[in-house]
Amino acid sequence: MSGKDLPSRRIAEELRRRIAAGEFTEDGKDGKLPSERKLAADHDAARNTVREAIRQLAEQGLVDTHHGKGVFVRRRRQLLRFGDRYSKRLREETGVSPYRAELAKQGLTPRVDCPSITRVSPPSDVAERLGLSETDSTVARRENWYYAVGEGEEFPVQIGITYIPWEIAEGSVLSYSADMGKGSLYARFEDLGHPIAASREEVSARMPDPDEAEGLSIPDGVPVLEILHTGIDDQGRPFEVTKFVIRADVGGLDYTVPVKD
Amino acid sequence: MSGKDLPSRRIAEELRRRIAAGEFTEDGKDGKLPSERKLAADHDAARNTVREAIRQLAEQGLVDTHHGKGVFVRRRRQLLRFGDRYSKRLREETGVSPYRAELAKQGLTPRVDCPSITRVSPPSDVAERLGLSETDSTVARRENWYYAVGEGEEFPVQIGITYIPWEIAEGSVLSYSADMGKGSLYARFEDLGHPIAASREEVSARMPDPDEAEGLSIPDGVPVLEILHTGIDDQGRPFEVTKFVIRADVGGLDYTVPVKD
DNA sequence: AACCAGTACTGGTTCAAGCCAGTTGATGGA
DNA sequence: TCCATCAACTGGCTTGAACCAGTACTGGTT
Numbered sequence: 001m002s003g004k005d006l007p008s009r010r011i012a013e014e015l016r017r018r019i020a021a022g023e024f025t026e027d028g029k030d031g032k033l034p035s036e037r038k039l040a041a042d043h044d045a046a047r048n049t050v051r052e053a054i055r056q057l058a059e060q061g062l063v064d065t066h067h068g069k070g071v072f073v074r075r076r077r078q079l080l081r082f083g084d085r086y087s088k089r090l091r092e093e094t095g096v097s098p099y100r101a102e103l104a105k106q107g108l109t110p111r112v113d114c115p116s117i118t119r120v121s122p123p124s125d126v127a128e129r130l131g132l133s134e135t136d137s138t139v140a141r142r143e144n145w146y147y148a149v150g151e152g153e154e155f156p157v158q159i160g161i162t163y164i165p166w167e168i169a170e171g172s173v174l175s176y177s178a179d180m181g182k183g184s185l186y187a188r189f190e191d192l193g194h195p196i197a198a199s200r201e202e203v204s205a206r207m208p209d210p211d212e213a214e215g216l217s218i219p220d221g222v223p224v225l226e227i228l229h230t231g232i233d234d235q236g237r238p239f240e241v242t243k244f245v246i247r248a249d250v251g252g253l254d255y256t257v258p259v260k261d
Numbered sequence: 262m263s264g265k266d267l268p269s270r271r272i273a274e275e276l277r278r279r280i281a282a283g284e285f286t287e288d289g290k291d292g293k294l295p296s297e298r299k300l301a302a303d304h305d306a307a308r309n310t311v312r313e314a315i316r317q318l319a320e321q322g323l324v325d326t327h328h329g330k331g332v333f334v335r336r337r338r339q340l341l342r343f344g345d346r347y348s349k350r351l352r353e354e355t356g357v358s359p360y361r362a363e364l365a366k367q368g369l370t371p372r373v374d375c376p377s378i379t380r381v382s383p384p385s386d387v388a389e390r391l392g393l394s395e396t397d398s399t400v401a402r403r404e405n406w407y408y409a410v411g412e413g414e415e416f417p418v419q420i421g422i423t424y425i426p427w428e429i430a431e432g433s434v435l436s437y438s439a440d441m442g443k444g445s446l447y448a449r450f451e452d453l454g455h456p457i458a459a460s461r462e463e464v465s466a467r468m469p470d471p472d473e474a475e476g477l478s479i480p481d482g483v484p485v486l487e488i489l490h491t492g493i494d495d496q497g498r499p500f501e502v503t504k505f506v507i508r509a510d511v512g513g514l515d516y517t518v519p520v521k522d
Numbered sequence: 523a524a525c526c527a528g529t530a531c532t533g534g535t536t537c538a539a540g541c542c543a544g545t546t547g548a549t550g551g552a
Numbered sequence: 553t554c555c556a557t558c559a560a561c562t563g564g565c566t567t568g569a570a571c572c573a574g575t576a577c578t579g580g581t582t
Binding site for chain 1: 320321322340342457458459460461462463464465466467468470471482483484485486509510513514515516517518519520
C-alpha cells in the first residue's frame with residue numbers, strides 16, 4: 001500500500017478515477033467538477049476536507065481551479081519540444097526560427113517580446129561561464145518573452161535572458177535594438193567573428209518563484225525547466241550566455257548528441 | 262504589487278525573511294523553526310493559518326516538515342550534473358562510470374540497485390522510438406535505482422528503466438544479469454554489434470507521481486526531470502531506450518553539443 | 523437593444539477546536 | 553546498566569462555521 005486511508009485521500013482518489021473515466025469531459029461537457037459544497041455533501045465530509053482533496057489533484061496537475069467559476073479538468077496539451085536551436089543550415093534554408101517551426105507543428109504562432117535591453121554587471125554564474133570578472137566587467141542584457149498564439153488564446157511559453165560581453169555587443173544592434181535583422185541573433189554573432197560551433201546546456205528543474213508563476217501564468221503544480229545555455233565559437237571561446245525558463249507543462253527539450261569515441 | 266496582504270502571506274513572508282537572515286541556521290542551530298502552535302500565538306493567528314504559511318514555504322522548497330520533530334530549513338545541496346554519459350573513452354580510460362565520477366566530486370559514493378529484469382511488451386512511447394510494434398514484440402526491461410551515499414546518509418537520486426528489443430538482448434547478460442561486467446551496459450551493446458554513436462534525449466520536467474515521491478523520498482515542492490533517452494548505433498539504428506527520472510533537487514543535466522553547419 | 527443592479531452561485535481564506543500519530547527525553551523498575 | 557513506560561512535546565488531519573471575492577445570470581430600467 002502506498003497511501004493511507006484518510007478522507008481527503010479517498011475523495012481525491014475517487015475524483016481521480018472519475019476524471020480518468022472521462023466523466024466530466026465526455027461529449028458536450030466542459031470539464032467542470034461539482035462544486036466543493038456539493039462534493040462535501042455527497043461525501044458527508046467538511047468542505048475543507050474536499051478542498052484538501054482538490055488541492056492534491058491540483059498539485060498533481062490534474063485540475064485547475066478558477067475563483068468564481070469552478071474546478072476544471074486540465075486538458076493536456078502536447079509538449080512543444082525545443083532542440084537544434086542553433087543550426088546555421090536551418091537558419092538559412094528554412095528562414096524560420098526553430099521556435100516558430102515547433103509551434104507551427106501544433107497550429108500555433110509565436111509572438112516574441114523584447115521588453116528590455118540594458119547594460120549590467122553579470123550575475124556570478126554568467127560571469128563564470130563567460131570568463132569575466134563579476135565586478136570589473138559589464139554585459140548587454142537582452143530579455144525576451146516568448147508566447148504562443150492559437151485559437152483565440154495566447155499563453156506564455158518561456159523567458160530567455162541573454163548576456164553578451166559588452167566588448168562584443170558594443171556598437172552592434174545586439175546592444176540596442178530589439179530587431180536583429182535577417183538570421184537573427186546567431187547571424188549577428190557570426191558577423192562579429194563568433195560563429196556558433198558548440199552549445200553547452202546546463203539543465204535543471206525547479207518550481208517557479210512567485211514572480212515567474214505570475215508572469216508566465218503557470219498553473220499550480222507545474223515546474224519550470226531552467227537552461228543555462230553557453231554559446232561557444234569556433235575558437236572554443238564562450239561569447240554569450242542565455243538563461244531560459246520554460247513552463248514545463250507546455251515545453252520540453254530534445255537533444256540529439258553524437259557520442260564521442 | 263505581486264501578492265495580496267493576507268495573514269498567511271504575511272507570516273510566510275516574515276518567515277522567508279528570517280530564514281534568509283539565517284536566524285534559524287546560524288552557529289550551533291539545527292535549522293528548526295518555532296512550532297506551529299508557538300508561531301500561531303506569536304502572530305495572533307489560528308494554527309491553520311500558520312500551517313498554510315508553512316505549506317507555502319514547503320511548496321517553494323524552503324523548508325521540510327517532519328512529523329513529530331518540527332519544521333526545518335532545507336539546506337541546499339549543490340546539484341549533481343550528469344552529462345557525457347556514453348563516451349567510450351571515458352569508459353575505458355577512467356574505468357569509472359560518469360555517475361560515479363560526478364558523485365565523487367562531492368564526496369559521495371554511488372550505490373546502484375537492479376531490483377528487476379523482466380520481459381515485457383514495450384510501452385507505446387518506447388516502442389515508437391525503437392521502431393517496434395507495441396503489440397507484436399517484446400523487450401527486456403531492466404530497472405535500476407541509483408543512490409548516493411555519504412556522511413552517514415544515503416539518498417536516492419534517480420531511477421533508470423532500460424528497454425532493449427528482445428532480439429538484441431536474448432542470450433546476452435543484458436537479458437538476465439544485474440552484473441554486466443567490465444565496461445557495463447554500453448560495452449555489452451558494442452559486443453552485440455551496436456556501438457553507441459549518438460544519443461537522443463527528450464527532456465521534460467513534472468511533479469513526481471505519489472509512488473515516485475515515496476520511492477525517491479522526494480520532499481514537497483520538488484519536481485523531477487524525466488529523460489527519454491534513445492541509444493543510436495553507428496548505422497543510425499535505435500537499439501535501446503532508457504527512461505530516467507531524476508530528483509530535481511539533487512540532479513541536473515549538462516550537455517555540450519556541437520552545432521551543425 | 524443596451525445597460526445596470528441584484529442575486530445566487532463559485533472558489534479563497536481564516537478561525538477555533540479536537541483528535542491522531544510520530545519523536546524525544548525523563549522516570550523508574552528489573 | 554539497561555530497558556520499558558509515560559508524559560510532553562512535535563506536526564497531520566478533520567470538522568463546521570463565517571466571511572471575502574470573483575463570475576454569471578436574471579430582470580428591470582433606460
